Amino acid sequence: MDVEILSRIQFAFTVAFHYIYPPLSIGIGLLMVVFESIYFRTKKVEYEVLAKFWTKIFAITFGIGVVTGIVMEFEFGTNWATYSRYVGDIFGSALAAEGIFAFALESSALGVLLFGWHKVKPAIHLVATWAVFLGSMFSAVWIVVANSWQQTPAGYHIVGEGLQARAEITDFWAMVFNPSSVDRITHVWLGAFLAGSFLILSVHAYFILKGRFVLMSQRAFKITLVVAAVSSLAQLVTGHHSAEGVSVNQPAKLAAMEGHFDASAPADLYLFGWVDKKSQKVTGLGLPGGLSFMIHQDFNAPVTGLNAFPEADRPSQVNAVFQFYHLMVAIGMFLIALSLFALLQWKRGKLFERKWLLWTFVFTAILPQLANQFGWFAAEMGRQPWVVYGLLRTSDALSKSVQANQVLFSLILFFVVYAILFLLFLYLMNKAIQKGPSSEIDFDEGSLSNEIVKVISKN
Template sequence: MDTEILARIQFAFTVAFHYIYPPLSIGLGLLLVIFEGLYLKTGDKHYEILTRFWLKIFAITFAIGVATGIIMEFEFGTNWSVYSRYVGDIFGSALAAEGLFAFALESTFLGILLFGWHRVSPRVHFISTIGVFLGSMFSAIWIVVANSWQQTPAGYHIVGEGLEARTEITDFWAMVFNPSSVDRIIHVWQGAFLAGAFMVLSVHAYYLLQGRYVKISKKAFRISLVVATLFSFTQLLSGHSSAEGVTVNQPAKLAAMEGHFEAEAPADLYLFGWVDKEKQKTYGLAIPGGLSFLIHQDFKKPVNGLNAFPEDQRPPQVNAVFQFYHIMIGIGMLLIALTAFGSWMLWKGRIFEMRWLLWIFTIAVILPQIANQAGWFAAEMGRQPWVVYGLLRTSEAFSKEVEANQILFSIILFFVVYAILFALFLYFLNKKIQKGPEKEAENVFKLV
């Protein structure tokens, strides 16, 4: 493999591994706010136990997320020096804002949240919980803003020429509220809420199947199911809004996502399929004219396909973009069906008797994670061949001084280190889940 491909593989691997943890932190943060808020409002000690229990899992997730995220900033300088120089003024501003307004807030209140029990008042502790949750939300904002600017640049001008060219901010708020940032931030938040909610659903469904911690598990399950149901439906709306933005701002990406090749023709909406790039044909189950209807509310109105764009401006891995996009959509629809049915059974008062459904919720913890990963891969691979859309090509952005064997060695090293971190995360997570909230409950009251 050449240097560019290896550099892309390394960054994709580190980002994908890191992205397991921030969505969980954001989603669990929301549930912690709800649990502790209910405890303050009702005085029900079950909610205090839930807060204490899930706070420890939150802390494990947060720690691994920080450890795996730091390395990416070094990769910008080692493997992507041209990119770093080109976008440093803009990307650096967003990362600085994350550190000042998000990470500092989250880290400061996390200390009170972890060690402030019985040292500060319940209201101050609850404010700390809100602070940690908001910090994680703000962190996501600035990271998504930086990435969205690469997708839809705005509020900048170019200084210098050739290898010395770089972008500078001319309008900070235009950079922040670039054409895709708001839709993508909302979409990322909702995916994170689903990841956290399904984590809680999975663990407490597991306890219910075992007949352990039944009272608190029923309460946690009800709350997290409501959260999961709400955001599985709203995720569909934000996803549609984001796709409409892609239609306007990145039409070649949209064509790749739907496997649409004709330069100008009505476009089908594929439920699933396979793209043959050489034959320029997509095979699968589709709604005739469905994409045209979603975009124009007209089944027969033309949509620009890949052939409407120069070959060197199309995503090269069309089938991969198509598959990742449809994996995300498919899981999103599955989550809607699962949570809607679960909520119906909850309303009927039957869900805790349906062991097969509890098993599904136990296993379903992996689904939001897969959807989140697939969505990011579709977005990033669909942006190719650009690292900054329409401005800087990926082939021009990597460090020319770094050799392929150096990157390969670092990939192997990162794989070993990340495998160890992942094993530790699973070990401590499993240990905490298997033990359950016994320690949290022993100073409150004995669970029946």
């Protein structure tokens, strides 16, 4: 393999591995805030225990996320020097904003969150918890803004020519609110909420099935289920808005997502299928004219297809883009159905009687993570052959001095180190979950004396 393919694989691997953790941090952070806010208002100790327990999980996730995120910044300079020079003014501004407005807020409040229990006033600790959560949200904003600018550049001009050309900001807010940034930020946030909430649902469903922390887990499960249901439905809305934006700003990507080749013709919307690039046909189950209706509210409206673009300007891996996109959508629809069905069982008073349903939640924790990964794969592969859409090709963005054997060697080392980190993450998570909240006693109202409650809450 050549330098370009190896560099793309290396960056995709490191980004995909890193992207396991920030969504979990944001999603767990949201429920961490909810549990502690309920405790602050009601003074019911079970919610303090829940907040403490998920704060421990958050800390593990946050720590691994920080470590794995550092590597990517070095890769910009080692493997993608031309790209770094080209977008340095844009990307550097976004990363600086993340450090100033997001990471500083998150990291400065993290110490109070982790070590301030019963050392600061409850109101101050709650503020710190909110600050950490909002810091993680703001951090996602600036990273997504930088990536969105690559998808839909705005607020810039080009200085220099040839290999010395680079983009400079002319309008900071136009750069921030580029045509795709708002849709993509909300989509990423909701994906993070789903990742965190379904992990929490999985853990508490497991506790309920095993007869541990039952009453506390039932309360946590119900609260988290509402968050999951709302987030999954909202994700459908943001996904639709994002697709509409892609149809305007990146029509070749949308055509690849649905395997639509005709230059200008009504386009089908596939539930699943297989794209044969050579014959330019899709074999699968689809709704005739469905994509046309989704974009133009007209089943017969023409949609720009891949043949409208020179072959050098369209995604090369059409079937891969198609599959990743449809897997993301399929998982999203399953999570909606599962959440709504669970809410219905709750209304009927049978939520915790359905053991098969609880076991389903135990094993669905991985699905939002897969959907997040598949969505990014579809978005990034669908942007090819451009690293900055319409401005800089991926093949031109490489470092000129890096050799293929160097990239391969570092890729192997990254794989080994990341495998160790992932095993460490799984070990720490499993240890924390198996231990569970601070006591095996269910915090049913009136079942414990005040003295016992005080002992449990201190531990």
